[in-house]
Amino acid sequence: MLFDGKAIQSQPAEKIVSLGVVQSPEGRQVFAQMSVLENLMMGAYSRRRSFSNSELDAVFELFPRLYERRTQLAGLMSGGEQQMLAIGRALMTRPRLLLLDEPSMGLAPLVVKAIFSVLKKLNQTGLSILLVEQNAKAAMRLSDYTYVLVNGQLYREGRSIDLLEDAEINEAFLGRHVNNNEGACLV
Structure with a gap:
C-alpha cells in the first residue's frame, strides 16, 4: 500500500497514523469503560503535544449528541452513538485519509443518513475517505x-x-x- 508515494504496509500503526492515515473499524470498537470525552482524547493521544480544544469542538459540532453525552460511559451508548464516537475519535488524529469499515452496520436508517451526511461534509472539506460498505x-x-x-x-x-x-x-x-x-x- 502506497501513501504519498511511499510504501506503508510494513510501518508500525503509530507511524501510519502520524502520516495521516487512520481507521474507524467495523463494529465501532469504542473503549466501553471510558467516557465519551476520554474516548475522543484517546484519538488525540498520538499528537497530545499539538492538541487544541478547537478540534474537540469540531467533533462536537459534527456530532452534537457526543457533546450531550460527553461524561457518559461509551459502553452505555446506543449503536449509532458509538459509531459517531468511533468516527469522532478517528477525526481527533487529524487524518488526511479516513478509512471506514462498514459504518452503517446494524444502524437504523435515520442514523445511517445522519452519519453519511457528516461523511459528505468531511469529504467536501478536503478529507479523503476510503469507505468499505x-x-x-x-x-x-x-x-x-x-x-x-x-x-x-x-x-x-x-x-x-x-x-x-x-x-x-x-x-x-x-x-x-x-x-x-x-x-x-x-x-
Whole structure:
C-alpha cells in the first residue's frame, strides 16, 4: 500500500497514523469503560503535544449528541452513538485519509443518513475517505468513485454516478437479487 508515494504496509500503526492515515473499524470498537470525552482524547493521544480544544469542538459540532453525552460511559451508548464516537475519535488524529469499515452496520436508517451526511461534509472539506460498505446505494450516492469487489476480486470500477446508472450493476448489486452476489462490497 502506497501513501504519498511511499510504501506503508510494513510501518508500525503509530507511524501510519502520524502520516495521516487512520481507521474507524467495523463494529465501532469504542473503549466501553471510558467516557465519551476520554474516548475522543484517546484519538488525540498520538499528537497530545499539538492538541487544541478547537478540534474537540469540531467533533462536537459534527456530532452534537457526543457533546450531550460527553461524561457518559461509551459502553452505555446506543449503536449509532458509538459509531459517531468511533468516527469522532478517528477525526481527533487529524487524518488526511479516513478509512471506514462498514459504518452503517446494524444502524437504523435515520442514523445511517445522519452519519453519511457528516461523511459528505468531511469529504467536501478536503478529507479523503476510503469507505468499505455493504449498503451499496448509500455508499455510491456518497462517494465520487466506486470499486465493486466480489469475493475479494475487483469486478468493476468507475465514477459512482455512472455505476449507479449501469444496468448490470443495478441488477446484480443494487436490485432485489443481491443475495446472488454474497461477498460483494462497494467502496
